[in-house]
Amino acid sequence: MFWYAVLILAAHASRAYSQSDGSYNGSDLDAPMLAGGPRGGQGAMLRFGCSQVHPRHTYSAAHHTDFCFCQVVIERLDPLVNPHMNPSAHMHQIVGGNAFNASMPLEDISQLATCTTCHFTQDLSNYWTANLYFRARNGTYKRVPQMANQFNDGDQGGITIYYTSPGPNATTAFKPFRPQGFRMLTGDSTRRTSENLGKNMQQCYRCFSEPNFGGSMYSPCFDPKWDTDHLPMQDCPGGIRSNIIFPLCWDGKSLDSPDHREHVAYPVGGPPSFSVVTGTCPESHPVKIPQVMLEVNWDTRDFNDESEWPEDGSQPFVLSTGDESTGYGQHGDYVFGWQDDSLQLAMDNQCYLRNCSRLPSQMPPDKNRCSVPVTAPENIDGWMDVLPGGNMG
Ligand SMILES: *[C@@H]1O[C@H](CO)[C@@H](O)[C@H](O)[C@H]1NC(C)=O
Ligand SMILES: *[C@@H]1O[C@H](CO)[C@@H](O)[C@H](O)[C@H]1NC(C)=O
Numbered sequence: 001m002f003w004y005a006v007l008i009l010a011a012h013a014s015r016a017y018s019q020s021d022g023s024y025n026g027s028d029l030d031a032p033m034l035a036g037g038p039r040g041g042q043g044a045m046l047r048f049g050c051s052q053v054h055p056r057h058t059y060s061a062a063h064h065t066d067f068c069f070c071q072v073v074i075e076r077l078d079p080l081v082n083p084h085m086n087p088s089a090h091m092h093q094i095v096g097g098n099a100f101n102a103s104m105p106l107e108d109i110s111q112l113a114t115c116t117t118c119h120f121t122q123d124l125s126n127y128w129t130a131n132l133y134f135r136a137r138n139g140t141y142k143r144v145p146q147m148a149n150q151f152n153d154g155d156q157g158g159i160t161i162y163y164t165s166p167g168p169n170a171t172t173a174f175k176p177f178r179p180q181g182f183r184m185l186t187g188d189s190t191r192r193t194s195e196n197l198g199k200n201m202q203q204c205y206r207c208f209s210e211p212n213f214g215g216s217m218y219s220p221c222f223d224p225k226w227d228t229d230h231l232p233m234q235d236c237p238g239g240i241r242s243n244i245i246f247p248l249c250w251d252g253k254s255l256d257s258p259d260h261r262e263h264v265a266y267p268v269g270g271p272p273s274f275s276v277v278t279g280t281c282p283e284s285h286p287v288k289i290p291q292v293m294l295e296v297n298w299d300t301r302d303f304n305d306e307s308e309w310p311e312d313g314s315q316p317f318v319l320s321t322g323d324e325s326t327g328y329g330q331h332g333d334y335v336f337g338w339q340d341d342s343l344q345l346a347m348d349n350q351c352y353l354r355n356c357s358r359l360p361s362q363m364p365p366d367k368n369r370c371s372v373p374v375t376a377p378e379n380i381d382g383w384m385d386v387l388p389g390g391n392m393g
């Protein structure tokens, strides 16, 4: 019910968001949004888009090549798991602040970044996930592009970010302990078996059975028919969504841990429905942090011709981790980079979707301009014989 109401209200907001010709007139995107909305008491829930700035292809006479120099960024880098390694093991789609590079392991990046591809300008964090590829019958691969999420019309692909908190002062919004900042990882790029969607809802896929994100009004990972922890087996006329739900309990001390996971935990009894933010934290991880969720929409519509699908009837999409069929290896990385206590204020003051008087924001054309140089250039969008990195987890 809650999720249904969120979508209805957001639909009203989106009407003022973009003009019929796709341009923006500078009005407050959220003006008509959510007067009084269904905010579950005193709780807060941010929902906003971070663009994946499209590759800008530039011909380099010096190198006789035509490749992208400028995006935040689809690139084989992973400063969390493979710091300093360039290129890293597998491809990622990265959004957020422009401090991102292969060697950003310990800094509080809100001090280093100067722009962000996210809606709220004080969010200089970085977020990244695995990419998706289509494997044709002849064995070659092509990257499946992201598409702007519902109500984020002006975004270029990207990732939608959610932060929820059940009430004022109910969560600790990560905090940097300068000069270092918080980071975490959820999911496992090497996983190839089910963890059981019902028991451990940390990542799932939705098959949009109708165009325009249609077919289900359930909250993420709760639709018994269209949500699965593996990639959908059938073609999805509206594309495929990936949701990644981070832990919401923290040990209260460590900004990171050797595997980037141990310092955080899910509540005892497993993750509750996203947006409810209940559950008891284990004694080892007593501090509640905001619930972070990433949402990626892949535009699979160009790849729904089943005559190009595997002859054995399996589905044709593979993750950049080298997960050739299951999708269980999806994962999300988070490097906290909110300036000062901006996120804490948003969580403690009932901010809702993009309505947050505490947080300055920017229009899509501005966030789409934020970029970092590509430092690991390679073919990202052509047909390729092997996945970038050679199908490594
Ligand atoms: C911007 O566009 C919206 C939606 O079309 C409209 O309601 C609003 O009045 C416009 N604002 C300005 C300043 O033109
Ligand atoms: C935005 O949130 C504030 C604070 O909760 C609320 O008072 C206001 O009505 C909301 N604005 C809109 C347009 O819904």
Ligand SMILES: *[C@@H]1O[C@H](CO)[C@@H](O)[C@H](O)[C@H]1NC(C)=O
Pocket: 099, 100, 101, 102, 103, 104, 107, 112
């Ligand atoms: C990465 O960013 C840090 C901090 O901005 C900077 O000191 C370092 O030189 C950068 N490294 C690379 C390889 O660009």
Ligand SMILES: *[C@@H]1O[C@H](CO)[C@@H](O)[C@H](O)[C@H]1NC(C)=O
Pocket: 136, 137, 138, 139, 140, 308, 383
């Ligand atoms: C493989 O199949 C795809 C999709 O039909 C096609 O676009 C591509 O050119 C083919 N590649 C080769 C090497 O045949």
Ligand SMILES: *[C@@H]1O[C@H](CO)[C@@H](O)[C@H](O)[C@H]1NC(C)=O
Pocket: 168, 169
């Ligand atoms: C939250 O904490 C702040 C600072 O300690 C305090 O001023 C405020 O009253 C608290 N709000 C609630 C609802 O407890």
